[in-house]
Amino acid sequence: MPYKAEDAKLYDAHARAPQEVVEGLSADIGKGLDDEEVKKRWAKHGPNKLPKKEEASAFKIFIKQFKDFLILILFIAAGIAFMADHLIDTYIILAVILFNAVMGFIQEYRAEQAVEAIKSMVKHEVTVLRHGEQVTLTPEQVVMGDVLLLKEGQSVAADARIIDTHNLRTNESSLTGESEPVVKKTEKIKEGTELADRKNMVWKGTSVVKGSGKAIVTAIGAKTEIGKIAKSLKEMEKTESNFRKKTAKLAQKMAALAIFTASIVFILGYFVRGFDFEQILLVTIATLVSSIPEGLPVVISIVLAIGANRMAKRNAIIREFTATEVLGSVSTILTDKTGTITQSVLTVKKMFGGDKKEREITGLGYSLDGAIQENDSKVVTARDGEIILKNSLIARFGNKAFIKKETDEKSNGEEELSVTGNPTELALQVLGRKSRIDELEPYKFVEELDDIPFNSEQKYRAKLVQTRESEKIMLVTGAPEKLLDYSSEVLTDKGTESMNRQLKEEIVRKNDEWADDAMRVLGLAHKYMPEDTVEISTYDVKDLIWTGIVGMIDPSRPEVKEAIADCRRAGIRVIMVTGDHAKTAAAIARDVGILDEQRGGNNNGYPQALTESEISKLGDDELDDMIQHVSVFARVSPSTKLRVAERLQESGELIAMTGDGVNDAPALKKADVGIAMGQKGTDVAKDAAQIVLSDDNFASIVKAIEEGRIVFKNVKITSYFLLTTNFAATSTLIAGLSLGFPVPLTAVQILWVNMVTDGIMDVALATEPGHGEMMDRKPIKKNEHILTWDVVPFLVIMAALMVTLAIYAFSYFLPRGTEAARAGAFVAVSSTQIFNAFNMRHLHKSVFSIGIGGNKWINIAFIVSVILQLAVIKIDWFRNIFGFGEISYLEFAVIFLGSSMVLLGGEIYKKIRKTFGV
Numbered sequence: 051m052p053y054k055a056e057d058a059k060l061y062d063a064h065a066r067a068p069q070e071v072v073e074g075l076s077a078d079i080g081k082g083l084d085d086e087e088v089k090k091r092w093a094k095h096g097p098n099k100l101p102k103k104e105e106a107s108a109f110k111i112f113i114k115q116f117k118d119f120l121i122l123i124l125f126i127a128a129g130i131a132f133m134a135d136h137l138i139d140t141y142i143i144l145a146v147i148l149f150n151a152v153m154g155f156i157q158e159y160r161a162e163q164a165v166e167a168i169k170s171m172v173k174h175e176v177t178v179l180r181h182g183e184q185v186t187l188t189p190e191q192v193v194m195g196d197v198l199l200l201k202e203g204q205s206v207a208a209d210a211r212i213i214d215t216h217n218l219r220t221n222e223s224s225l226t227g228e229s230e231p232v233v234k235k236t237e238k239i240k241e242g243t244e245l246a247d248r249k250n251m252v253w254k255g256t257s258v259v260k261g262s263g264k265a266i267v268t269a270i271g272a273k274t275e276i277g278k279i280a281k282s283l284k285e286m287e288k289t290e291s292n293f294r295k296k297t298a299k300l301a302q303k304m305a306a307l308a309i310f311t312a313s314i315v316f317i318l319g320y321f322v323r324g325f326d327f328e329q330i331l332l333v334t335i336a337t338l339v340s341s342i343p344e345g346l347p348v349v350i351s352i353v354l355a356i357g358a359n360r361m362a363k364r365n366a367i368i369r370e371f372t373a374t375e376v377l378g379s380v381s382t383i384l385t386d387k388t389g390t391i392t393q394s395v396l397t398v399k400k401m402f403g404g405d406k407k408e409r410e411i412t413g414l415g416y417s418l419d420g421a422i423q424e425n426d427s428k429v430v431t432a433r434d435g436e437i438i439l440k441n442s443l444i445a446r447f448g449n450k451a452f453i454k455k456e457t458d459e460k461s462n463g464e465e466e467l468s469v470t471g472n473p474t475e476l477a478l479q480v481l482g483r484k485s486r487i488d489e490l491e492p493y494k495f496v497e498e499l500d501d502i503p504f505n506s507e508q509k510y511r512a513k514l515v516q517t518r519e520s521e522k523i524m525l526v527t528g529a530p531e532k533l534l535d536y537s538s539e540v541l542t543d544k545g546t547e548s549m550n551r552q553l554k555e556e557i558v559r560k561n562d563e564w565a566d567d568a569m570r571v572l573g574l575a576h577k578y579m580p581e582d583t584v585e586i587s588t589y590d591v592k593d594l595i596w597t598g599i600v601g602m603i604d605p606s607r608p609e610v611k612e613a614i615a616d617c618r619r620a621g622i623r624v625i626m627v628t629g630d631h632a633k634t635a636a637a638i639a640r641d642v643g644i645l646d647e648q649r650g651g652n653n654n655g656y657p658q659a660l661t662e663s664e665i666s667k668l669g670d671d672e673l674d675d676m677i678q679h680v681s682v683f684a685r686v687s688p689s690t691k692l693r694v695a696e697r698l699q700e701s702g703e704l705i706a707m708t709g710d711g712v713n714d715a716p717a718l719k720k721a722d723v724g725i726a727m728g729q730k731g732t733d734v735a736k737d738a739a740q741i742v743l744s745d746d747n748f749a750s751i752v753k754a755i756e757e758g759r760i761v762f763k764n765v766k767i768t769s770y771f772l773l774t775t776n777f778a779a780t781s782t783l784i785a786g787l788s789l790g791f792p793v794p795l796t797a798v799q800i801l802w803v804n805m806v807t808d809g810i811m812d813v814a815l816a817t818e819p820g821h822g823e824m825m826d827r828k829p830i831k832k833n834e835h836i837l838t839w840d841v842v843p844f845l846v847i848m849a850a851l852m853v854t855l856a857i858y859a860f861s862y863f864l865p866r867g868t869e870a871a872r873a874g875a876f877v878a879v880s881s882t883q884i885f886n887a888f889n890m891r892h893l894h895k896s897v898f899s900i901g902i903g904g905n906k907w908i909n910i911a912f913i914v915s916v917i918l919q920l921a922v923i924k925i926d927w928f929r930n931i932f933g934f935g936e937i938s939y940l941e942f943a944v945i946f947l948g949s950s951m952v953l954l955g956g957e958i959y960k961k962i963r964k965t966f967g968v
């Protein structure tokens with residue numbers, strides 16, 4: 051069957067030989083498509099995107115606003131008003147319902163968009179062969195017939211037929227539910243074989259867990275297998291988060307209080323005071339609605355969205371919303387070393403070979419300026435003996451990093467370096483270049499035949515190269531002790547000899563010495579392979595010829611020291627978990643302050659660092675004890691990382707944990723907050739994490755934690771605000787009724803205060819910043835409630851003040867009639883609430899000390915609320931609708947200023963607490 055381009059899919063690719071598929075797609079394995087062809091195909095099929103999942107469409111979000119239990123009560127209220135012939139009340143209640151729905155909609159919609167925008171900041175990359183070069187694209191840009199270069203840790207961008215594999219294994223659980231990695235092959239398979247058994251295909255949405263390979267794209271976008279079932283694609287199960295439970299609990303408490311007070315209003319009004327049933331029913335319903343925290347969910351999602359946004363600005367991208375809040379409770383951070391604590395710009399500074407000579411390398415970073423020097427600064431190159439030559443060969447051709455000199459026309463012919471690859475390998479590349487091995491005839495064209503990429507379990511990488519005719523060498527780089535184990539021979543200045551104990555000890559000593567200086571030490575080894583070798587596997591990595599070790603520096607990031615000091619102040623423990631050598635790890639840990647400087651070598655009798663082999667000998671109890679005292683775990687693989695994380699969680703710690711590799715995924719999932727590296731992290735790690743660090747920087751984690759604490763604080767202050775104001779409004783009614791007054795506020799008046807004034811002020815409060823003290827206290831306890839007893843006096847005093855002022859205003863105007871009295875009470879109730887919002891900006895500090903201009907939104911909200919208040923009081927049309935009597939501007943001003951007593955009261959309360967330390 052020929053390629054039906056219209057379909058954006060080549061059917062039955064699995065049942066054809068690779069060559070057939072390539073021809074069918076008019077593709078080119080060697081060079082990939084050219085730009086012309088790519089354009090054509092793109093124009094025909096469009097971007098390689100999945101059809102959007104049932105979108106949370108605007109309409110749906112809008113409708114959702116009406117599905118609330120509280121809105122139902124309001125509808126009932128409107129119905130009652132209608133039947134009682136209170137037509138104006140009916141319209142106003144309906145208008146309030148609409149207003150509430152619109153507000154809720156706008157906020158929820160924006161929050162949703164914000165989260166989507168933030169999520170889309172996490173980018174996946176694909177490498178594709180085009181016009182003979184490797185290019186990096188976003189998955190959307192992939193077209194039919196593109197040649198995908200698959201790498202460990204990447205997610206697969208499209209459905210594709212495999213044409214080349216090096217031990218390629220993929221995880222297809224997202225498609226088939228099978229969690230074991232699937233081994234891939236290239237041979238054709240019987241037509242109609244089930245999806246899960248089409249081993250010569252890779253599928254969009256799955257990921258490469260091991261090995262590498264090439265595949266040619268046979269279906270894109272909606273035509274891919276996952277595109278077909280996009281709807282049934284299981285979303286990450288939404289477990290009820292701890293935070294949701296907390297907010298639900300708060301809402302319950304507030305609702306219970308609301309029902310209680312509303313019943314009092316009803317009993318007082320109907321039985322004691324004998325008001326008209328319909329009227330009191332409306333008031334009761336209004337009370338109920340005004341004191342039920344229907345604004346709470348909206349305001350909390352706003353707080354979370356603002357938090358997520360601020361975190362994104364500080365380089366922590368939130369993938370799961372509630373993680374913003376969990377961050378505030380983090381008590382232990384388990385962090386990687388390379389790239390997170392350190393800059394990850396490595397430079398090889400030392401080289402040590404079988405002649406027991408230590409050589410220095412000059413230069414810094416990825417600049418090629420510098421040279422290898424022997425003692426007395428004599429410059430040596432790859433021409434100077436077999437030891438330097440072989441070490442240079444391994445450094446230069448034993449990895450996948452890539453440095454290209456580009457002559458940039460704009461910079462006047464100056465040479466620019468373009469570097470790609472992992473920093474450890476780049477450092478080796480730079481060393482290779484500095485050795486000038488490329489100038490030697492046999493090494494001008496070194497052909498790569500096969501590659502075993504690095505992974506943190508095996509801790510080495512290997513490459514098979516052909517240097518000249520009939521010379522095939524395997525070049526191995528990795529953790530020195532591993533390579534020593536695998537080496538039976540050693541390259542000395544007298545040629546290859548068998549490895550002896552004495553030399554081994556010397557190497558280990560050198561390794562330790564460098565590691566103590568915070569250097570990352572790598573071993574280099576090689577092995578001549580039979581002439582007919584075309585592939586290598588991990589079984590070949592034995593009987594190696596040990597060639598040398600190199601020491602690289604990786605300076606710590608300057609901002610990390612301060613971030614770690616912040617953690618200490620904030621009661622957060624920092625533990626370093628690294629694949630690197632124990633001494634290197636401890637030296638860096640000492641440098642940035644993870645290990646206490648003063649304690650020096652004496653860590654209360656505990657070691658400074660533990661390695662995996664030491665940990666594996668410990669039972670859980672012993673390990674728990676060690677974890678209490680040891681903050682550096684070295685030479686660990688992901689499985690041990692997971693174990694340490696689990697032990698910490700077992701002992702009640704709430705942990706944030708970083709990771710980058712495929713094997714880190716389980717630990718990232720297990721951690722309370724999984725943090726993936728945005729730059730060096732694999733797609734798999736990013737997908738498993740809740741947060742992606744766009745700059746890989748430890749300091750960003752700490753900033754995100756600070757934002758997390760702000761989120762929790764803002765949830766508190768916004769709910770306290772709602773609680774106080776609701777409580778004050780209902781208490782005003784109860785007080786008025788008990789004092790023998792007419793009903794102080796009608797249903798629509800209460801609804802206005804509740805929806806408009808409170809709504810505006812509360813949303814503004816949600817934007818409150820942190821005031822620089824968030825990291826001065828211990829982490830928020832996992833089970834800390836939002837409402838705690840210590841704030842109750844504050845809230846009750848404020849509410850009492852509000853009620854007093856409102857009732858006073860009411861009674862003052864009462865001689866001018868109930869409607870004027872209501873106008874007075876209304877202005878008092880809403881103004882006191884406006885002022886109380888300022889109280890709530892900080893629960894302990896004076897607003898004037900934190901800066902009255904520190905939250906511009908609250909000042910804008912202040913002005914808007916006052917204007918709206920004036921409008922309903924002073925514009926006749928509104929005034930009549932709401933049933934207010936006339937009061938003058940002066941009277942308005944007096945009540946408004948009088949209401950500022952609430953702010954004064956708040957200030958005095960804070961002052962007293964501070965002075966007496968209660």
Ligand code: ADP
Nearest residue numbers: 388474504506509511527528529628629630631
């Ligand atoms: P970490 O990132 O925590 O420093 P890794 O797991 O990346 O640790 O590395 C562990 C060890 O494996 C390193 O100390 C080094 O000896 C070796 N290693 C790391 N990266 C490479 C690489 N790309 N090629 C060869 N060996 C490597």
Ligand code: MG
Nearest residue numbers: 388506629710
């Ligand atoms: Mg690493």
